[in-house]
Amino acid sequence: xxxxxxxxxxxxxxxxxxxxxxxxxxxxxxxxxxxxxxxxxxxxxxxxxxxxxxxxxxxxxxxxxxxxxxxxxxxxxxxxxxxxxxxxxxxxxxxxxxxxxxxxxxxxxxxxxxxxxxxxxx
Amino acid sequence: xxxxxxxxxxxxxxxxxxxxxxxxxxxxxxxxxxxxxxxxxxxxxxxxxxxxxxxxxxxxxxxxxxxxxxxxxxxxxxxxxxxxxxxxxxxxxxxxxxxxxxxxxxxxxxxxxxxxxxxxxxxxxxxxxxxxxxxxxxxxxxxxxxxxxxxxxxxxxxxxxxxxxxxxxxxxxxxx
Numbered sequence: 001x002x003x004x005x006x007x008x009x010x011x012x013x014x015x016x017x018x019x020x021x022x023x024x025x026x027x028x029x030x031x032x033x034x035x036x037x038x039x040x041x042x043x044x045x046x047x048x049x050x051x052x053x054x055x056x057x058x059x060x061x062x063x064x065x066x067x068x069x070x071x072x073x074x075x076x077x078x079x080x081x082x083x084x085x086x087x088x089x090x091x092x093x094x095x096x097x098x099x100x101x102x103x104x105x106x107x108x109x110x111x112x113x114x115x116x117x118x119x120x121x122x
Numbered sequence: 123x124x125x126x127x128x129x130x131x132x133x134x135x136x137x138x139x140x141x142x143x144x145x146x147x148x149x150x151x152x153x154x155x156x157x158x159x160x161x162x163x164x165x166x167x168x169x170x171x172x173x174x175x176x177x178x179x180x181x182x183x184x185x186x187x188x189x190x191x192x193x194x195x196x197x198x199x200x201x202x203x204x205x206x207x208x209x210x211x212x213x214x215x216x217x218x219x220x221x222x223x224x225x226x227x228x229x230x231x232x233x234x235x236x237x238x239x240x241x242x243x244x245x246x247x248x249x250x251x252x253x254x255x256x257x258x259x260x261x262x263x264x265x266x267x268x269x270x271x272x273x274x275x276x277x278x279x280x281x282x283x284x285x286x287x288x289x290x291x292x293x294x295x296x297x298x
Contacts, residue, residue: 004286005254011232012156012239012255017147018165025143025172032173 139179142188143172149189149256150196156251157200159240167203171196193256194266201244231289238288245269246277250285253278 150171154164174195175188182188239250245267252263260278264271 004282004289007228007231007235007289008239008250008254008285009257011235012152012251014148014152014255015155017151017168018161021147021151021165021168022140022143025147025169026140028169028173029139029176 139176142175146189146192147172150192152255153193153196153248153251154200156236156239156255157247158203159236163203167196167199171199190266193252193258197248197252197266201248204244231292234292235285235289238285242281242284246281249274249277250281 147168150168151164154167154171155161158164158167171192175182175192178191182191239247242250248267249263252258252266253260258266260271260274264274267274
């Protein structure tokens with residue numbers, strides 16, 4: 001260790017803490033402790049164990065009920081969509097049948113008119 | 123049982139907190155004092171460190187662990203505090219007077235040296251304090267400050283060179 005280091009060691013030697021330091025620390029610890037036990041936050045109403053359990057059970061039940069409801073809604077929506085598709089298909093089929101019937105009627109009418117014209121000429 | 127003597131799962135943490143404060147207060151206060159160069163700020167910081175220690179007692183396993191933890195928390199708190207506040211101009215009057223008889227042959231030089239240490243950059247200052255006040259090896263300082271040993275060594279070399287030069291200049295001024 002050189003001279004500067006020795007001088008530094010002498011200059012930076014430990015100092016005693018001020019008088020009454022320990023007592024002040026203990027007083028601060030005690031003061032801090034007295035504020036800690038009761039949290040001022042509104043959530044402290046859930047601190048009793050029974051309430052905590054009840055809250056957990058209620059939350060779980062709500063989640064399960066919500067899940068079931070969501071699944072039912074999804075199933076009803078899927079069934080409605082399938083019914084709509086079936087109806088559209090039925091309407092398309094009915095429409096094409098009507099077109100066919102109309103064409104047949106027109107064909108019969110044309111044939112009748114031709115035969116009437118021929119009779120009138122004779 | 124008093125709050126300060128809080129019982130705990132392990133025997134060590136159940137030790138008398140007041141006794142623990144008495145044993146380490148000089149170390150914590152001195153690190154803060156030499157770093158901050160302000161007695162009331164150093165006492166305030168040291169109190170906060172011990173409050174934090176009380177809250178963390180259960181996590182500390184041995185006396186050596188407590189010493190390491192205290193040095194680490196004090197060092198980091200000092201550096202944080204200095205970074206948060208504007209760096210004050212360190213005058214000769216701000217530098218703490220020793221509370222016990224001076225062992226150095228030159229009390230004025232010691233005071234001047236403390237002033238010079240207080241003017242070093244934060245990390246370099248803490249490294250010098252831990253090296254020469256706490257007598258820690260560079261490896262231990264690196265662990266306390268969570269930095270590479272090489273960085274600690276280079277900070278030490280640079281700080282020492284700077285202090286040596288300043289001391290030489292100061293002695294020259296006194297001689298003139």
